[in-house]
Amino acid sequence: MTELLAYFEKELPRINGFINEETDKLEGLVKGVARHVLLAPGKRIRPVLTLLTARGLGYAKDDIYPLACSLELLHAATLLHDDILDDADLRRGVKASHLVFGTTETILAGDVLLALANRIGAGYGKSRISYIMADGIMATAEGEIREIAHISEPMVNRDTYMDIIIGKTARLIETSCRMGAALACDDLAVEDSVGNFGLNMGIAFQLVDDAIDYESPSDDTGKPEGGDLKEGKVTLPLILYLEMLQDDQAEELLAAIKSRTLSDEKRDFLLAEIRKHDFGARTRQYAADYIEKAKKCLEPLPDSAECRVLKQAADFVLTRSK
Amino acid sequence: MTELLAYFEKELPRINGFINEETDKLEGLVKGVARHVLLAPGKRIRPVLTLLTARGLGYAKDDIYPLACSLELLHAATLLHDDILDDADLRRGVKASHLVFGTTETILAGDVLLALANRIGAGYGKSRISYIMADGIMATAEGEIREIAHISEPMVNRDTYMDIIIGKTARLIETSCRMGAALACDDLAVEDSVGNFGLNMGIAFQLVDDAIDYESPSDDTGKPEGGDLKEGKVTLPLILYLEMLQDDQAEELLAAIKSRTLSDEKRDFLLAEIRKHDFGARTRQYAADYIEKAKKCLEPLPDSAECRVLKQAADFVLTRSK
Numbered sequence: 001m002t003e004l005l006a007y008f009e010k011e012l013p014r015i016n017g018f019i020n021e022e023t024d025k026l027e028g029l030v031k032g033v034a035r036h037v038l039l040a041p042g043k044r045i046r047p048v049l050t051l052l053t054a055r056g057l058g059y060a061k062d063d064i065y066p067l068a069c070s071l072e073l074l075h076a077a078t079l080l081h082d083d084i085l086d087d088a089d090l091r092r093g094v095k096a097s098h099l100v101f102g103t104t105e106t107i108l109a110g111d112v113l114l115a116l117a118n119r120i121g122a123g124y125g126k127s128r129i130s131y132i133m134a135d136g137i138m139a140t141a142e143g144e145i146r147e148i149a150h151i152s153e154p155m156v157n158r159d160t161y162m163d164i165i166i167g168k169t170a171r172l173i174e175t176s177c178r179m180g181a182a183l184a185c186d187d188l189a190v191e192d193s194v195g196n197f198g199l200n201m202g203i204a205f206q207l208v209d210d211a212i213d214y215e216s217p218s219d220d221t222g223k224p225e226g227g228d229l230k231e232g233k234v235t236l237p238l239i240l241y242l243e244m245l246q247d248d249q250a251e252e253l254l255a256a257i258k259s260r261t262l263s264d265e266k267r268d269f270l271l272a273e274i275r276k277h278d279f280g281a282r283t284r285q286y287a288a289d290y291i292e293k294a295k296k297c298l299e300p301l302p303d304s305a306e307c308r309v310l311k312q313a314a315d316f317v318l319t320r321s322k
Numbered sequence: 323m324t325e326l327l328a329y330f331e332k333e334l335p336r337i338n339g340f341i342n343e344e345t346d347k348l349e350g351l352v353k354g355v356a357r358h359v360l361l362a363p364g365k366r367i368r369p370v371l372t373l374l375t376a377r378g379l380g381y382a383k384d385d386i387y388p389l390a391c392s393l394e395l396l397h398a399a400t401l402l403h404d405d406i407l408d409d410a411d412l413r414r415g416v417k418a419s420h421l422v423f424g425t426t427e428t429i430l431a432g433d434v435l436l437a438l439a440n441r442i443g444a445g446y447g448k449s450r451i452s453y454i455m456a457d458g459i460m461a462t463a464e465g466e467i468r469e470i471a472h473i474s475e476p477m478v479n480r481d482t483y484m485d486i487i488i489g490k491t492a493r494l495i496e497t498s499c500r501m502g503a504a505l506a507c508d509d510l511a512v513e514d515s516v517g518n519f520g521l522n523m524g525i526a527f528q529l530v531d532d533a534i535d536y537e538s539p540s541d542d543t544g545k546p547e548g549g550d551l552k553e554g555k556v557t558l559p560l561i562l563y564l565e566m567l568q569d570d571q572a573e574e575l576l577a578a579i580k581s582r583t584l585s586d587e588k589r590d591f592l593l594a595e596i597r598k599h600d601f602g603a604r605t606r607q608y609a610a611d612y613i614e615k616a617k618k619c620l621e622p623l624p625d626s627a628e629c630r631v632l633k634q635a636a637d638f639v640l641t642r643s644k
Contacts, residue, residue, distance in 0.1 A: 027467045081433060085426045104407045111463040118440055118456035122449050130452035134440035141433040145349045
């Protein structure tokens with residue numbers, strides 16, 4: 001894990017420096033929004049993944065940072081729009097942008113960040129990079145769409161849940177990895193291996209995120225305790241609990257959760273039940289399976305320091321508690 | 323003008339066919355929104371401009387239609403997001419999407435259409451195409467941002483107005499033309515000529531649009547009579563009127579317009595005044611100057627049937643009454 005931490009420590013200043021510079025150039029109305037979401041404490045996992053995959057495949061040039069950061073811009077853009085859609089209160093531990101700056105400013109800031117990322121990507125003179133980026137944005141938007149569409153369904157099963165988390169999280173992490181591969185080489189098979197590493201790691205990342213929501217208190221995550229439950233979001237720990245119930249009981253409970261009409265007492269009871277049955281830990285176990293798959297995807301790649309760090313990054317996903 | 327109409331008649335079925343097919347493949351939640359805005363009667367001026375510029379520069383391949391249509395997808399995406407920002411009631415003569423389908427669905431549909439256009443563009447294997455597209459989206463979003471920022475300024479002058487219409491309309495028309503040139507050749511000087519044709523024509527297009535708002539009744543345009551005035555939008559016909567007033571009178575009137583607190587009587591009076599002074603016609607005269615500039619930009623290009631149609635298209639902009 002030491003190499004991973006050292007890698008982050010080495011690269012974060014350049015990543016943050018570029019993001020700081022680029023957002024500072026934006027038009028007044030959206031600059032505040034962009035900086036609010038992008039300069040809030042973040043893990044920068046997407047840019048680091050682009051750096052690691054490209055370097056691991058032998059790309060040595062220094063012009064890589066804008067491309068790596070474009071993934072963070074894309075991610076921020078999707079957060080901005082999603083927070084409006086979900087009417088979320090908090091993001092990365094700070095008040096959601098649309099509540100601070102207004103919906104208009106937040107929609108526009110998202111659009112500008114998407115366009116900026118696309119322009120940065122197109123500047124590398126490789127149309128494959130633009131294609132991967134557009135495809136990643138498309139998949140992420142479609143994931144959000146399916147998540148919203150599923151809200152009105154009476155039941156949510158594991159397949160639906162997987163479909164949603166792949167769309168809303170894993171595909172953009174896949175994109176981050178593919179991007180590094182596409183910059184470093186023109187070998188689609190290599191790009192696919194690296195992309196599948198990202199996809200599986202992204203799934204694990206979201207599974208752990210969803211487990212955390214049932215584990216830790218608000219102060220650590222910047223998220224409200226049991227926030228997903230409050231927001232009517234159905235994630236794996238809850239699905240595992242619903243699977244224990246009779247169909248009609250499960251549907252009734254789910255309807256109350258989705259319509260946000262669950263009483264505080266019932267919610268507290270539900271949180272306690274899910275904790276008692278260790279469904280958070282079970283969710284983490286599934287995440288571990290995906291991390292194993294992810295690491296297998298790296299096997300065809302040449303061994304390198306970056307490749308080892310990528311494996312460490314995958315393992316690190318499982319240890320997160322906030 | 324016969325050649326222009328024949329060109330539209332010949333090309334519209336393929337353009338509309340592609341848009342119909344592509345929007346039909348979208349996810350359920352956004353399909354309705356996309357089809358609502360994209361299948362409403364529209365002039366398809368942007369796709370036709372891409373076709374004309376590429377063909378005029380000798381591009382003969384049939385694979386051009388998706389790229390041409392991607393400009394219409396981009397345009398629709400900006401309309402969807404703008405209508406939320408402006409809280410508009412009508413668009414292309416039909417109820418605005420967010421009022422029919424909801425804000426969430428409309429934001430997402432805009433995001434998906436942007437991504438789809440980018441993915442189509444990237445599919446041509448020329449990174450210049452992706453760059454032009456991203457730059458056009460960026461400029462359009464920044465134009466919208468500046469329009470909103472200007473709302474809070476006490477006065478609006480012609481420079482501000484020009485800045486806004488270039489951003490919100492002309493840059494995407496420039497993009498449509500640049501795209502055709504970039505597909506057909508790798509000559510940046512030619513691309514610039516064609517781009518400047520589009521920019522000037524786009525400015526004229528918006529000037530005429532703003533003139534129309536003070537000319538024709540609601541039934542023809544699908545827009546409310548004096549709709550811009552009602553929505554607190556400051557366009558050239560109004561600026562020409564404000565220029566006749568004392569500074570303090572102008573500022574007071576402008577404040578009432580922007581805050582939408584103008585009484586019906588005062589608005590009717592203002593509409594009558596602007597009509598009496600022919601400020602719509604004056605605005606059209608400015609548009610005519612830009613059309614002249616636009617046509618000059620085409621001079622370095624080889625003569626062709628498409629080049630003649632482009633000039634006709636420019637002239638046609640001036641004759642629009644709805």
